[in-house]
Amino acid sequence: RAKTRGRRSHCFFAPEMDAELKARRTLETQLRIAFEKGQFEVHYQPWVDLADNRISGFEALLRWTHPERGAVSPAEFIPIAEATGLIVPLGDWVLRRACEDAARWPQPIKLAVNLSPVQFRSGDIVESVRAVMLRSGLDPARIELEITETVLLEDNASNLATLHALRRLGVRIAMDDFGTGYSSLGYLRRFPFDKIKIDRSFVSELPGNPDCLTITRGVADLAAGLGMTTIAEGVETTGQQDILRAIGCTHGQGYLFGRAMTATAAADRLAGDRRIAAA
Numbered sequence: 001r002a003k004t005r006g007r008r009s010h011c012f013f014a015p016e017m018d019a020e021l022k023a024r025r026t027l028e029t030q031l032r033i034a035f036e037k038g039q040f041e042v043h044y045q046p047w048v049d050l051a052d053n054r055i056s057g058f059e060a061l062l063r064w065t066h067p068e069r070g071a072v073s074p075a076e077f078i079p080i081a082e083a084t085g086l087i088v089p090l091g092d093w094v095l096r097r098a099c100e101d102a103a104r105w106p107q108p109i110k111l112a113v114n115l116s117p118v119q120f121r122s123g124d125i126v127e128s129v130r131a132v133m134l135r136s137g138l139d140p141a142r143i144e145l146e147i148t149e150t151v152l153l154e155d156n157a158s159n160l161a162t163l164h165a166l167r168r169l170g171v172r173i174a175m176d177d178f179g180t181g182y183s184s185l186g187y188l189r190r191f192p193f194d195k196i197k198i199d200r201s202f203v204s205e206l207p208g209n210p211d212c213l214t215i216t217r218g219v220a221d222l223a224a225g226l227g228m229t230t231i232a233e234g235v236e237t238t239g240q241q242d243i244l245r246a247i248g249c250t251h252g253q254g255y256l257f258g259r260a261m262t263a264t265a266a267a268d269r270l271a272g273d274r275r276i277a278a279a
């Protein structure tokens, strides 16, 4: 019996895994080709100051339109780009593109760019950031680099040294997706972040879920006490916006304020935002 089952499961799983592997290899190749052909785009999602709901900056988010499948989620292709190492040149490109676009925005508007842990391991991320800043002429004080806990999880002195070196260039460092995975309060001691991004999984349960409210308020208090600002991810309703403002969260990002948009749309949105403020 066991033998039969074994053979059956073998027959059942093997072709499926084979197909999965093939699909992945195909995607790897297509990603590389798309990069060579310049088929990636950077879109920008606004984030606002909850005190006045005005835009304070935009997060650069990578977009890829697959020739047959249409838009593919970064959640799907970024891990593949990380595994193949393509994320290093691709990440450099995002940074360059985004800094060039942001250099055209009005002075106080900031730019946030996601950095992969792989970019810390390979390539000289500090040199890349320095070079891009010089070329774009963007004031480093307007740049925020978003990292995830994985960068600190690896607990190597070199990543920490890199973070400090980036900070010395004058850029700000934000901890992304805080509260997920293995986030530890120890990270907040190990490195003085400028900003904590509270993960969408907590925000989406507001205002109804009292546990999420307690956690979110706790993080906002903690951050304020440590001299860091807090931004809530995935704000979709005015109810969420109101409660976040009430508990002292300083910034918000989410569909309520806008989805990721092209550089042109972002510039238009900024012009509109200023007209509203001036009126």
Ligand code: C2E
Binding pocket: 045, 060, 061, 062, 073, 074, 075, 078, 091, 094, 114, 115, 116, 146, 176, 177, 233, 234, 235, 236, 253, 254, 255, 256, 260
């Ligand atoms: P992230 O850095 O946490 O970015 C926020 C994600 O949440 C974005 O998804 C954004 O579109 C989505 N989002 C924002 N507001 C809302 C909302 O109100 N509701 C919902 N349901 N979702 C919202 P996106 O663009 O699909 O990116 C997913 C992840 O891919 C990012 O998460 C980031 O980890 C990664 N990623 C994107 N672009 C880059 C990049 O240039 N470099 C690297 N290393 N990673 C990137």
Ligand code: MG
Binding pocket: 059, 114, 146, 176
């Ligand atoms: Mg991010």
Ligand code: MG
Binding pocket: 176, 177, 197, 233
């Ligand atoms: Mg995030």
Ligand code: MG
Binding pocket: 177, 199, 200, 233
């Ligand atoms: Mg996230």
